Amino acid sequence: MTVWRLISREIAYRKLNFALAVLAVAVAVGCLVGELALLAAHETRAEQLGENAEAAAQQRVQRLEDDYRVITVKLGYNLLILPRDQDLAELHLLGHTTKTMPEEYAQRLGSANVITVQHLLPTLQQKVEWPEKKTSILLMGTRGETPPAHRDPKKPIREAVPRGEMIVGRVLADSLHLAPGDTVALMGKTLKVREVRQPAGNEDDVTVWINLAEAQELLGQPGRISAILALSCFCAEATPEGIRREVTQILPETQIVELSPQAATRRAARARAAEYGAETVAAEEAARAAARSERHAFAAWVVPLVVVACIVWVGVLALLNVRERRDEIAILRALGTSARRIFSIFLARSFMAGLAGAAVGYAAGLALGQGWVRWESGGAQAAASSPLFDGSLLAAVLVLAPLLSAAAALVPALTAAQQDPAVILQQE
Amino acid sequence: MLRVTNLEKAYKGQGKTVRALDAATLQVAPGELVAVQGPSGCGKTTLLLVAAGLLKPDAGQVLVNAQDPYALAPDGRARFRAENMGFVFQQFHLVPYLSALDNILAPTLARPAPDAAERAAHLARHFGLAERQDHLPGELSTGERQRTALARALLHNPRLLLADEPTGNLDEASGKVVLSHLAEFAKAGGAVLLVTHDPRAAEYATRTLRMESGRIET
Numbered sequence: 001m002t003v004w005r006l007i008s009r010e011i012a013y014r015k016l017n018f019a020l021a022v023l024a025v026a027v028a029v030g031c032l033v034g035e036l037a038l039l040a041a042h043e044t045r046a047e048q049l050g051e052n053a054e055a056a057a058q059q060r061v062q063r064l065e066d067d068y069r070v071i072t073v074k075l076g077y078n079l080l081i082l083p084r085d086q087d088l089a090e091l092h093l094l095g096h097t098t099k100t101m102p103e104e105y106a107q108r109l110g111s112a113n114v115i116t117v118q119h120l121l122p123t124l125q126q127k128v129e130w131p132e133k134k135t136s137i138l139l140m141g142t143r144g145e146t147p148p149a150h151r152d153p154k155k156p157i158r159e160a161v162p163r164g165e166m167i168v169g170r171v172l173a174d175s176l177h178l179a180p181g182d183t184v185a186l187m188g189k190t191l192k193v194r195e196v197r198q199p200a201g202n203e204d205d206v207t208v209w210i211n212l213a214e215a216q217e218l219l220g221q222p223g224r225i226s227a228i229l230a231l232s233c234f235c236a237e238a239t240p241e242g243i244r245r246e247v248t249q250i251l252p253e254t255q256i257v258e259l260s261p262q263a264a265t266r267r268a269a270r271a272r273a274a275e276y277g278a279e280t281v282a283a284e285e286a287a288r289a290a291a292r293s294e295r296h297a298f299a300a301w302v303v304p305l306v307v308v309a310c311i312v313w314v315g316v317l318a319l320l321n322v323r324e325r326r327d328e329i330a331i332l333r334a335l336g337t338s339a340r341r342i343f344s345i346f347l348a349r350s351f352m353a354g355l356a357g358a359a360v361g362y363a364a365g366l367a368l369g370q371g372w373v374r375w376e377s378g379g380a381q382a383a384a385s386s387p388l389f390d391g392s393l394l395a396a397v398l399v400l401a402p403l404l405s406a407a408a409a410l411v412p413a414l415t416a417a418q419q420d421p422a423v424i425l426q427q428e
Numbered sequence: 429m430l431r432v433t434n435l436e437k438a439y440k441g442q443g444k445t446v447r448a449l450d451a452a453t454l455q456v457a458p459g460e461l462v463a464v465q466g467p468s469g470c471g472k473t474t475l476l477l478v479a480a481g482l483l484k485p486d487a488g489q490v491l492v493n494a495q496d497p498y499a500l501a502p503d504g505r506a507r508f509r510a511e512n513m514g515f516v517f518q519q520f521h522l523v524p525y526l527s528a529l530d531n532i533l534a535p536t537l538a539r540p541a542p543d544a545a546e547r548a549a550h551l552a553r554h555f556g557l558a559e560r561q562d563h564l565p566g567e568l569s570t571g572e573r574q575r576t577a578l579a580r581a582l583l584h585n586p587r588l589l590l591a592d593e594p595t596g597n598l599d600e601a602s603g604k605v606v607l608s609h610l611a612e613f614a615k616a617g618g619a620v621l622l623v624t625h626d627p628r629a630a631e632y633a634t635r636t637l638r639m640e641s642g643r644i645e646t
Contacts, residue, residue: 001533001544006526013525013564331521334482335580336510336538338503422483425517425592426473 003341007349014321018353021317021405025357028310029401030365035299037369037388042295045376046288053284061277068269080257081109081228081247088257095203096125096138097226103212105251106228112250121229124215130208132185133176138207139186141215141225163211165194171205173197186210187218228254311408318350318409322416329416330424339417346413347406354405358397429588429619430479431455435488437474437642448474449485450642456621458587461614463622463629466639472623475639476592479621480513481505493587510538514581516606518593520573522565522580528552528572529561532579539584551579555609571602578609589613591622595629607632 011018082091083101090098106122124141144160161167166186168178173196178184182193191210199205216222230247244256322329329342369388437449448471456462466472477483479490481497490496493512497505522531532548541547552561555575565573574594581589591610595603603626611632614620622629623639630636638645 001526001530001536003537005530006523006537009525009530327519327521328523331515331517331523332534332537333506334480334509334515334521335535336506336508338506338538340503341537422477425477425482425521 003345003348007345007352010325011349011352014324017317017321017324018349021314021350021353022357022360024310024313024317025354025401025405026361026364028307029358029361029397030368031306031361032303033362033365033393033397034368034372035303035365036390036393037366038372039295039299040390041369041373041376041388043292045373046292050284050288054281057277057280057284061273061280064273064276065270068273078258079230079243079247081105081230081251081254082257083226084253084255086226086255088255094127096127098126100124100221100224100226101253103216103223103225105254106225109228109230109247109250119229119231121231122212122225123227123229124212124219124221124225125207125227126219128187128219130186132187135172135176136206137172138203139215139219140207140209141212141219142209143212161194161209161211163214164191165210166191167195167197167209168193169197169205169207170199172208189214189218307404311404314350314353314405314408315412318346318412319415321349322346322412322419325416326419326424329419330421333419333421334425342419343413343417346409346416350409350413351402351406354402355398357405358401361401362394362397429456429458429460429493430621431489431491432475432479433489433491435475435478435490436486437471437478437483438486447471447642449478449488452488452639452642452644454621454637454644456588456619458617458619459614460634461611461620461622461632463624463633463636464639464644465623465625465627465629465636467625470639471642472639473592474642475644476590476621476623480515480590481509506538510535510584512587514584514586514589516574516577516581516589516591516594516610518596520565520570520577520597522573522576524565527562527564528557528568528576531565531576532561532583534580535583541584544583547583548579551582555579569602570597571599571605574598574602574606575609578606582613587619589618589620591620591624593624593626594622595624595626600628603628 082088082097083099086097086099103122106120110120121142121144126139128137128139129135130137142161166184168176173179173193176184178193178196180193180195183190184193185191186208197204210218212225216224244258247256248254332342333339366388373388432455433453435449435452437447439446439448450471452471452475454462454464464472464475474483478485479492481490481492481500484498490498492508495508497508500508522528523534526534529548529552532551533544536544549558549561552558555578557572557575557579560568560572565576568576574597578594581591589610594606594610598606607626607629610620610622614634622633
């Protein structure tokens with residue numbers, strides 16, 4: 001008679017007690033394995049979904065950037081080309097230029113086949129006193145556009161002011177009660193009001209536009225201009241730096257100020273699109289991390305709870321088994337079986353229940369995980385079954401579950417080993 | 429083989445002390461079947477358990493084969509029992525999930541022996557259990573159960589057989605079979621201490637002692 005034969009016969013005889021112990025371990029192991037399998041499955045699925053979502057978000061961002069590029073491509077860059085010695089601080093403080101450059105620069109730039117300029121507007125401007133009206137104005141001489149030589153002429157963005165006429169800013173016109181058709185004297189020259197501009201909310205409201213040649217005469221600056229407005233510039237290097245480099249190669253005695261807010265808008269729009277994309281991806285990742293964290297937190301208390309409950313369950317079943325076998329223990333002790341052997345019999349029985357429970361529980365947990373994955377994916381992920389199998393987890397479970405089960409039976413086994421056979425045998 | 433001298437054993441509980449053994453003295457030599465008879469509660473079972481090394485006396489000495497089992501550590505005492513003694517009880521105390529043959533082999537759990545299987549089969553045949561040896565105790569008659577218990581007690585050829593009311597649950601015929609087997613064991617050189625109030629025991633005993641209130645009257 002060996003211990004294993006005794007245990008196997010006892011298990012076969014008391015099937016229910018052993019089956020319940022196996023079930024307890026299987027529930028604990030199944031819960032653990034199922035939870036881990038589900039977490040792994042979710043992890044894989046979330047990873048896939050996340051990658052898909054990230055790819056989709058990046059595609060959307062790319063599309064958005066492209067859309068912005070297309071939408072803003074026609075905005076171009078607006079440049080103000082100034083004499084190199086023009087103090088920019090002075091320009092910004094005064095609101096007008098104080099230096100001049102040759103009017104010929106406009107032709108030179110227009111003739112150059114380097115940059116694509118939609119509109120070139122040479123101007124001469126100066127803040128002056130309008131002696132006849134006793135008010136300060138910004139006098140702007142303009143001749144209209146200098147057509148770029150290499151391009152087909154386009155409808156000018158700003159018409160030239162004909163000789164003998166003037167265009168008046170809204171605030172100035174209102175304060176001087178000027179209206180189109182009025183004839184006024186400006187610095188001794190009689191001019192007819194051709195147009196009153198709509199309110200602009202800037203220095204244009206106090207500006208008087210006259211013909212460039214007449215302005216040069218009035219201001220004593222023949223053949224001179226103070227700035228060239230290059231509107232809607234496009235070039236191979238579509239950056240302000242690139243355009244600046246190209247223009248200064250053509251007109252080395254100038255400096256270039258980027259005026260156009262559209263370019264900044266375009267850059268801002270594209271930057272915002274990129275930010276939006278990054279935020280979308282980050283939000284996606286954060287949502288996944290939060291979901292993962294919730295699942296882990298849930299598993300972190302549910303699984304230990306079930307494991308502890310099952311250990312108690314196994315312990316109680318072992319205790320019941322000991323109580324049921326008091327007579328048997330007494331006679332085995334009387335026949336010379338040592339307390340250590342009795343102890344090992346009960347421990348080994350529980351170990352076997354743990355081993356059987358671990359195998360059953362692992363299979364059940366795996367099946368549960370696979371079933372869940374299949375259900376969740378609508379049966380599409382039949383191939384997802386194999387990745388859930390974890391050999392190292394199986395090995396760990398097959399080692400730890402029997403040990404824990406045996407540990408749960410430690411107290412009952414000690415009780416059995418310490419049982420006094422004389423007490424039982426006297427109770428006949 | 430067995431010598432007990434001035435054994436004292438008292439049970440305390442609920443403010444009362446019951447003296448189960450009071451200077452109990454006896455000896456059983458090889459080849460003897462000593463029957464101790466007495467009324468219920470006179471201390472017969474206590475005497476048997478003390479003699480078996482299962483219940484330490486308050487005073488006195490037990491010598492089995494000239495060795496005091498209580499001088500040994502618990503595991504050593506268990507081994508000593510396995511090597512020297514056999515037991516038969518009124519309730520048989522068979523392991524319910526082992527077949528009759530496996531029950532006969534139960535002592536090998538403590539003391540494996542290479543020829544145990546053959547000897548168990550021989551004992552099963554000797555006690556008329558050959559046809560029933562694969563049956564569980566619950567499927568055996570009371571007589572068969574007691575014969576199974578007796579075969580188990582004899583598996584290791586013990587020098588001392590301790591029997592506690594072995595015929596208490598048996599009909600007359602079965603009781604006679606058991607008593608005759610005990611007598612047969614004694615005739616073969618074994619020592620038997622039989623505590624019983626079965627009057628038939630006297631017919632098979634080499635000596636009959638009377639026990640009263642923990643004392644053995646010679």
